Amino acid sequence: xxxxxxxxxxxYTPKNGEPRMIPIVQSTTFKYDTSEDMGKLFDLxxxxxxxxxxxxxxxxxxxxxxxxxxxxxxxxxxxxxxxxTFYAVFNIAQAGDHVIASTAIYGGSYNLFNVTxxxxxxxxxxxxxxxxxxxxxxxxxxxxxAVFGETIANPALVVYDIERWAQAAHAHGVPxxxxxxxxxxxxxxxxxxxxxxVTHSTxxxxxxxxxxxxxCIVDSGKFDWMAHADxxxxxxxxxxxxxxxxxxxxxGMEGAYITKCTAQLMRDLGSIPSxxxxxxxxxxLESLAVRVERHCSNAQKVAEFLEGNENVAWVEYPGLLSSxxxxxxxxxxxNGICGVISFxxxxxxxxxxxxxxxxxxAIIATHVADAHTCVLHPASSTHRQMTDEELIAGGVMPDxxxxxxxxxxxxxxxxxxxQALASK
Ligand SMILES: *Cc1c(COP(=O)(O)O)cnc(C)c1O
Numbered sequence: 550x551x552x553x554x555x556x557x558x559x560x561y562t563p564k565n566g567e568p569r570m571i572p573i574v575q576s577t578t579f580k581y582d583t584s585e586d587m588g589k590l591f592d593l594x595x596x597x598x599x600x601x602x603x604x605x606x607x608x609x610x611x612x613x614x615x616x617x618x619x620x621x622x623x624x625x626x627x628x629x630x631x632x633x634t635f636y637a638v639f640n641i642a643q644a645g646d647h648v649i650a651s652t653a654i655y656g657g658s659y660n661l662f663n664v665t666x667x668x669x670x671x672x673x674x675x676x677x678x679x680x681x682x683x684x685x686x687x688x689x690x691x692x693x694x695a696v697f698g699e700t701i702a703n704p705a706l707v708v709y710d711i712e713r714w715a716q717a718a719h720a721h722g723v724p725x726x727x728x729x730x731x732x733x734x735x736x737x738x739x740x741x742x743x744x745x746x747v748t749h750s751t752x753x754x755x756x757x758x759x760x761x762x763x764x765c766i767v768d769s770g771k772f773d774w775m776a777h778a779d780x781x782x783x784x785x786x787x788x789x790x791x792x793x794x795x796x797x798x799x800x801g802m803e804g805a806y807i808t809k810c811t812a813q814l815m816r817d818l819g820s821i822p823s824x825x826x827x828x829x830x831x832x833x834l835e836s837l838a839v840r841v842e843r844h845c846s847n848a849q850k851v852a853e854f855l856e857g858n859e860n861v862a863w864v865e866y867p868g869l870l871s872s873x874x875x876x877x878x879x880x881x882x883x884n885g886i887c888g889v890i891s892f893x894x895x896x897x898x899x900x901x902x903x904x905x906x907x908x909x910x911a912i913i914a915t916h917v918a919d920a921h922t923c924v925l926h927p928a929s930s931t932h933r934q935m936t937d938e939e940l941i942a943g944g945v946m947p948d949x950x951x952x953x954x955x956x957x958x959x960x961x962x963x964x965x966x967x968q969a970l971a972s973k
Contacts, residue, residue, distance in 0.1 A: 552618060552735055553838040560614030560831075573828045574606045592792055593799070593812060603815050607824035611831045615755070615765050618734040618834075619747050622770030622803035625810050626763060626827060630730065630750025632820035633764030634658050635666070637726050637748045640810045641781055642694040644670030649688045649695075651678040651709060652942050653702035655750075656932045658728065659939075662697075677942070678702075678709055685714075689721045694780060696723060700739060700881070701731040703917065704927050704951040706865050706891050708874040711881060715743025722777040730754075731889060731918065735841040736882040745772040746806065753918030754887075756833040757840055761826040766810060770803035784809055840920065840956055845885030847962065848954040852890050854963050860904075860970040862893035862948070888954040889917055897948045900973050901926055904950070907969035910961050911952065922955035922962050 550558060561571045579598045581587040589595035598604055608626045616624035627633040634657075642648050650662055652675045662673045674688045678698060696718040698709045711727060718725040724745035729737060733754045739747050749755060751763040774797040778785035784805050787793040791812055796805040815821060822830075845868075852866035864871070867878035867886045878886050894901040905913055905924055914923040915930055925931065928947045932940055937947055954962060 550617075555614065555617045556735075556838045557835050559617035560612070561610040571607055571610045571828060571831050573824050575824050576605075577601045593794060593808070601824070602819045602821055603811055605821070605824050605827075608822060608827045611827045611834070612765065614831065614834055615734075615749070615751075616767050618837075619729070619767040620734075620738055620740050620769070621747065621767035623807035624765055624767040625807050625815070626751070626765050626822050626830075628764070628820045628822045628826075629762050630655075630748070630752055630764040631657055631661060632818075633748045633750070633766050634728065635661055636810055636814045636818075636820070637746055637766045638662075638666070638671075638695060638697065639669075640806060640814060641724070641783065642671050643783070645692065646694045647672040647674065647690045647692045648697060649674050649676055649693060651676060651698035651702070651707075651714075653678050653705045653707035653709070654697070654699045654728065655703045655730075656927070656935065656945075658697075658699075660934060675942075678707055678714075685717050689717075693721060694723055695726055697726045697728070699728040699731070700737050701867070701878075701887055701889075703731055704889065704891055704925075704931075704949065705945055706867060706872075706874070706887075706889065708867050708877045708881060708886075710877060711739050711742040711744055715745075718745075719743070722780060724772045731887040732882055733837060733841055733887075735838050736845070736885050736887065740769040740771070742881065745769050751830050751833075752916075754833075754841060754844070755837060756830050757837065757919050758833055759916060759919050759921065760833070761822075761829045763822050763826055763830055766807070768803070768806045772806070773802055774805055783813075788813070841888075842885065843956040844888030844918075844954060847956065847959045848886070848888045848890055850959050851952070851954050851962055851966070854966065855890065855892050858967070858970055860895050860973065862895045862897075865891040887918065890952045890954060891949050892952065893946060893948045894950060894970070894973060896973065898926075898928070901948055901950050902929075904969050904973040907972045908965055909969075910957065910965035911969075917951065917953040919953070920956050922957055922965075923953050925951045925953075927951055 612624040715725045726746040727739040727744040747767045749765040867874040911922040
């Protein structure tokens with residue numbers, strides 16, 4: 550199946566007489582004839598469901614669809630993108646370990662790593678995604694367990710050189726985790742470039758309608774944990790909290806990582822999305838390919854318009870020839886990039902705020918990447934915890950306006966921007 554078909558058909562195939570749509574199994578628990586039957590599930594000896602804090606059929610259908618879209622072997626849905634990022638890293642790094650992260654990542658991921666996970670005893674080194682080979686090499690330590698980056702950084706729009714970072718990670722025996730939220734598997738499939746784990750905030754394009762917060766982790770099934778067993782004792786030595794199971798032995802490369810994530814992290818931390826939310830996410834996924842195409846064509850036209858407008862100081866969109874990332878974007882996402890554009894309004898911070906007040910079609914919202922066009926000033930909202938130095942290091946200028954181009958008629962969007970820019 551091609552991507553457009555997978556959006557509709559993958560993950561759930563009804564049998565004779567079964568519902569066409571994914572059933573919403575809104576049940577916390579599941580019935581068994583004998584305790585022995587249930588015991589097998591607890592021992593991970595049999596496949597099945599016993600309690601929705603760990604697994605639910607509706608969730609699993611949708612996770613399978615996303616795994617198919619990414620070309621992975623297994624996936625898990627989480628109640629938010631933040632939970633997905635946290636689980637993806639915490640599944641293989643613990644107190645005393647070290648992780649390398651790109652500086653060009655979502656502000657929420659940066660805080661999670663730099664503040665909360667540091668409190669848990671995990672050390673992070675943040676590295677410019679366009680650093681020299683020497684700088685990249687110097688970031689690795691004997692206790693490094695993973696490398697983390699973002700396909701197209703929100704909101705800096707830096708395009709990550711996935712192949713280069715995957716090679717560096719693999720040379721040090723650790724996996725590359727890539728947040729693929731902005732590109733979506735319609736525009737980029739990080740596994741084809743060597744990434745090992747992919748995360749998503751499904752809240753963005755995947756849901757696409759401002760309806761449900763959610764996240765997803767997908768495993769490529771290609772990272773050989775056992776070949777680096779000394780680094781990953783959680784996967785390669787017996788789990789005493791699960792009757793001595795060794796995940797990498799019992800579930801192999803294709804299943805170990807996600808099974809551990811479910812059996813340990815979901816069990817103990819419980820960031821499971823509700824089946825109802827997963828059902829809604831699936832509705833979004835069905836139209837993902839069509840919507841992403843429209844987001845990208847609208848954004849390209851809007852970016853070109855902005856570049857030619859006298860009230861605009863600068864525009865960053867990798868679809869523009871003027872972008873530093875144009876060539877790299879053509880390599881990793883030849884069919885389209887995303888609907889998000891960054892630009893500066895002439896007159897700086899104050900002019901940007903004034904311009905935003907005059908918008909009518911585009912609304913001010915702490916959100917991006919959905920059907921509705923919206924704008925945000927990161928320095929005074931999502932990124933306000935960061936200092937100016939941290940902002941600039943992450944590629945977020947203090948005067949940056951993040952414009953998320955929706956799927957409305959592009960002429961309405963451009964007319965709205967024209968009048969707001971003229972009246973600032
Ligand atoms: C929004 C976002 C997140 C966090 O996801 P939530 O669903 O808001 O928890 C992570 N990464 C990226 C790139 C995002 O845009």
